[in-house]
Amino acid sequence: MNRIPPLGDAEGLWQAVLAAAGGRCQCRGTCGTSHEKDGDRCKTVHGRYGRRHGAGPVRLLAAPADPNGLLLPAHRAAALTKRELAAWCPECHDATRRAASKARHAAAPADEPDSLFDL
Structure with missing residues (x-):
């Protein structure tokens, strides 16, 4: 299997984020x-098996620490520094991203009325 090398020092940045998080x-x-029950922090550890049977080893992600940062376009998220990143398990990452997106949509004012025609 061919592996595409990371751009820049993305691999080193990912390893630094994981090290700072203690994996x-x-x-x-x-x-x-x-x-x-887990000291107010997710108990998922990189490389250990996930909560679901047969899920395989968990691979933590380095993504924006701020939940709203998870909604950034990829090119802006890629420019973040180690201090602005956190280690996320896929389950927490996806759930936090969904919650941030839902909150953003709820806070956005309606641009137009919901009617097709002006009456």
């Missing part, structure tokens, strides 16, 4: 789960 997901409940 553990840094979600503290923005995903909608309280994580209370």
Whole structure:
């Protein structure tokens, strides 16, 4: 299998984010789960098996630490520094991104009325 090399030092940045996180997901409940039983932090560890049977080893992501940053276009997210990134397990990342998107849509004012014709 051919592997496409990362752009710039993306691999080194990912490793630095994982090292700073201790190899553990840094979600503290923005995903909608309280994580209370785990010291208010997700218990998912990089390389260990996921919560679902047969899911295989979990691969943590380096993504924006700010939940709203998860909505950034890829080219802007790629420009973030190590301090602006956090380690996320796929489940917490996806749930936090959905919640941020939902909140953004709820806060956006309606541009136009919902009617097809002006009466």
